[in-house]
Amino acid sequence: MKKKDRPILQTTIDDNNTSLLQWTLLIAVVFFIFIFQFRVALFNAFTVGNGDAFGFEAPLLEAMIYTFALLLIAGIRLIRTWKINDFRAILSMAVLFLPVMYLMSYIGAVTVHNAKLMMLTQFMVVAFFILGLYIAENKLHRTILAKAIQLSGYGVVIYGLMNLFGQAYFPNALWKADESFRLTSIFQYSNSYAGFLTALFLGGLFLVIHCKQWYWRSLHAFMLVPIWISMMLTYSRAALLFVPLLVLIILPFLRIGKQFTYLIYMFLAIVSSFAILSNITIAADKIATALNFESEAGNTFSIWNKQPMIGWGLLIGAALVVAAIITIFHSRLLNWIDSKTEKFTANKWSFVAVPLIFVIIGSLAATLLLASSGVRSLLPASIADRIANINFEQHSVLERGTFYKDALKLSGDYPLIGAGGGAWTVLYEEYQNNPYTSRxxxxxxxxxxxxxxxxxxxxxxxxxxLVYTLFIRAYIRNPELRGSQLFFFILSISILAHSAIDFDMSYSYLAIIVFLSLGAMLAPFHQKLVLPSMESIKDRKWRIAYPISLSLIALILFTWVYREYSGNLAYRHAMDLAVVQQKSLDELLPSIDDAINISPSHPDYTLRKINWMKQAFQQTGDVKFRQEIKKLIDQLKPFEPYNRYLLLEEYQFYKDEGQQDRVLQVLNDGIKKFQWDINFYEAAIMEYYLAGEKDKQNNPELTDTKWKQSLELYQEVLNRIELLKTLPETQLQGREFNVTFLMRQAIGIIHYNHKDYEAAKALLVQDIAENLQDNVYARTTVRYYLASLEATGQNDENLYNKLIEADENERASLEELYKNN
Structure with missing residues (x-):
């Protein structure tokens, strides 16, 4: 069959379709793109119950409410246009596997609330894939969508620079890194911001060489320098490494002339940025220091202040130069390159020639940059040092390798359908190789x-x-349809590639941009990507089952999320009553109870009420508050079996109740689940020692059993300390993990009771304190140390006198120990 006769060229829908519903959906998506990015890019922080992540939830729920309303409209729209013989129909059904898998894993999730939130988030994300498939089917809509994404990105870049130069304040828009500040903008995390900037930069270059109107080309060219400057100030080494790799992926999709112009403009923007980077870094560091960004005081500078004027002047000046050069010379440059490469273009392998040249020149440039201190001296010292340290032995690479190994260990226990959304947050400490902290x-x-x-x-x-294969095949076979869809390809592949080594997709806004772009890059080929085998059934009445089902799903999700949002509002109202208005407990309880009733699996709600019940019991001594604490613990535990904060509340409850066996049970559970948390080891060693001490008179066998547990736990701590010494020299250990004062005291006393006086002395002598007056634990250590000395025929008169001066009762306690030696 000849290529022109292939069924793939069949038509399914009119490219000029611009119905009112279509426009409504497009405008609503554009509005979403511009508004919700400034809500910390809809970051899904995964709550653990300490309240730190709670602030991220409301924007996420609001975005879901908005999205599911859009999905309902889209479902209604698809009742008329959805055809089973269209590849979009197959993809719009296939993409639902992602939230369905999250729904399946939600049933047995290890953290029910986070799994629920992640499942709803996935429905929101795939909704934008479906929207992208159907709202970007004509050229005008694609153009509007592409410009909306890029312009909204420019807004993020400008806002980030306003924070850098002191005209705006956004919490954590700058991170302190050694002597400089890392730019994070609205993302509050520099690496994910760098991934986003990579997509903007490469997408902006594409728009520069494809825009028809000079003013749009000027705007996109103008923003290249601010984007690159911003990316350099994120200090993200991975982003720099990904740029040339992504350029290699993009170039073969362009004709030879545009390949050259793409690289020339990229080179021009990068060189111009490097020319001003040192001065901008100096100005930005002075501003950050003057405004004391680390204090989060929210101070700002006038733009007319000297340092901001220097920063903005350099930046705008360089950007204007680049924009002017590109705008003036673009047509002539492109025509000249096309004329010089006309004969070469006829070669079928010509499209890979420029990428090969780029690889060679890029490799030489990278070698020169990494090897030459003279070249690096042109850059700010902080950036030059990070570039010079690019290697596979740097701590960030080694740490990520550890994360991935631990992830594989974790997945071994949940191999088929996983442990549910947010599982890493609560499970990683059970599997981690060393005590790092990474949610x-x-x-x-x-x-x-x-x-x-x-x-x-x-x-x-x-x-x-499947999506990328369909796109590449359609792009190659249909040159007459090529256009802005490549922009969406660039966005999606750039963010996805960077997300392979970072948590970019935990920013729901970025995940939405990716899936929206995946849909939009296929939408132009809707007339070509058809299934001839389905042609005979495309108009059957039952075809509306999918659009109706999609509408019903949207309605159910909208109702579900709205209910979750009402719980969020109730909790925020309770916190406002408690913190701002300082109302009584009776006035707080209705709101917090409403929140818990709506979302009983939410750890923040229940743990907050437990905290209030504890305070009420301490103030009144009324046992009904303790009973409520037990009820709340039992209610939340099935939803959050791996929650550290709930485990600590359970431990404290049983300890206050004097239920020692339950205390030990909870601590053993804590050590199993948090194997690098030294606090659980310390508490367990002390509790086993105290339990053994309690049984010493009546049941010495139990004493030996419990003290043996303390010794085994202590040895486990020592073994883990030795294990940490095997980490590569450049890999950071993470949290502190060392033997503590209370551990040494408990184990020292156990050694003393076992008449191993040398071992007791060796441990206890490490914690002899200068001040014994107000420190009962320090006096206990000294008492047993002196007793160990006496048992081995030694003494320390000065220390003995110091102890007696601190507490005269210690004399009798020491005499009692001496008798038993």
Whole structure:
């Protein structure tokens, strides 16, 4: 069959379709793009019950309410246009596997609230894929969508620079890093911001060479320098490494002339940025120091202040130069290159020639930059040092390698459908190799593996491969349809590539941009990507089953999320009553109870009420508050079996109740789940020692059993300390993990009771304090140390006198110990 006769060229829908509903959906999506990015890019922080992540939830729920309303409209729209013989129909059904997998893993999730939130988030994300498939089917809508994404990105860049130069304040828009500040803008995390900037920069270059109107070309060219400056000030080494790799992926899709102009403009923007980077860094550091950004005081500078004027002047000046050069010479440059490469273009392998040249020149440039101190001296010292340290032995690379190994260990226990959304947040400490702290797995694909298992990950990868394969095939076969869809390809591949080594996709806004772009890049080929085998049934009445089902799903999700949002509002009202208005407990309880009734799995709600019940009991002594605490603990535990804060509340409750066996049970559970938390080891060693001390008179066998547990736990701590010494020299250990004062005291006393006086002395002598007056624990250590000395025929008169001066009762306690030696 000849290529022109292939069924793939069949038509399914009119490209000029511009119905009112279509316009409504497009405008609503554009509005979403401009508004919700400034809500910390809709970051899903995963709550653990300490309240730190709670502030991220409301924007996420608001975005879901908005999205599911859009999805309902889209479902109604698709009743008329959805055809089963259209590849979009197959993809719009296939993409639902992602939230369905999250729904399946939600049923047995290890953290029910986070799994629920992640499942709803995935429905929101795939809704934008479906929207992208159907709202970007004509050229005008694609153009509007592309400009909306890019312009909204420019807004983020400008706002980030306003924070850098002191005209705006956004919490954590700058991070202190050594002597400089890392730019994070609205993301509050520099690496994910760098991933976003990479997509903006490469997408902006594409728009520069494809815009028809000179003023749009000027705008996109003008923003290249601010974007690159911003990316350099994120200090993200990974982003710099990804740029040339992504350029290699993009170039083959362009004709030879545009390949050259793409690289020339990129080179021009980068060189211009480097020319002013040192002075901008100096100005920005002075501003950050003067405004004391670390204090989060929210101070700002006038733009007319000297340092901001220097920064903005350099930046705008360089950007104007680049924009002017590109705007003036673009047509002539492109025509000249086209004329010089006309004959060469006829070669079928010509499209890979420029990428090969780029690889050679890029490799030489990278070698020169890394090897030459003279070249690096042109850059700010902080940036030059980070570039010079790019290697596979740097701590960030080694730490990510550890994350991924631990993720594989974790997935081994939840292989098929995973442990549910947010599982890494509560499970990683049970599997971690060393005591690092990371609430994110730092990889979209490894996090997906943990949350929805190997089945979910394989389906996700298969879906992405299918989408990109369809796009590449359609792009090659239909040159007459080429245009802005490549922009969406650039955005999606750039963010996805960077998300392989960081948690960019935990920013729901970025995930939405990716899936919206995946849909939009296929939408132009809707007339070509059809299924001839389905032609005979495309108009059957039952075809409306999917659009109606989609509408019903949207309605259910809208209702579900709205209810969750009402719980969020109730909790915020309770906190306002408590913190701002300082109302009585009776006035707080109705709101907090409403929140818990709406979302009983939410750890923040229940743990907050437990805290209030504890305070009420301490103030009144009324046992009904303690009973309520037990009830709340039992209610939350099935939803949050791995929650550290709930475990600590349970431990404290049983300790206050004097239920020693339950205390030990909770601590053992804590050590199993948090194997690098030294506080659990310390508490367990002390509790086993105290339990043994209590049984010493009546049941010495139990004493030996419990003290043996203390000794074994202590040895486990020592073994883990030795294990940490095997970490590569450049890999950071993470949290502190060392033997504590109370551990040494408990184990020292146990050694003393076992008449191993040398071992007792060796431990206790490490904690002899200068001040014994107001420190009963320090006096206990000294008492047993002196007793150990006496048992081995030694003494320390000065220390003995110091102890007696601190507390005369210690004389009798010491005499009692001496008798038993």
């Amino acid at each position: 994110q797995a730092h990889s979209y694909f490894f996090q997906t593996l943990i949350e929805i298992g190997w089945i979910g990950l394989i389906l996700l990868i298969a879906f992405l491969v």
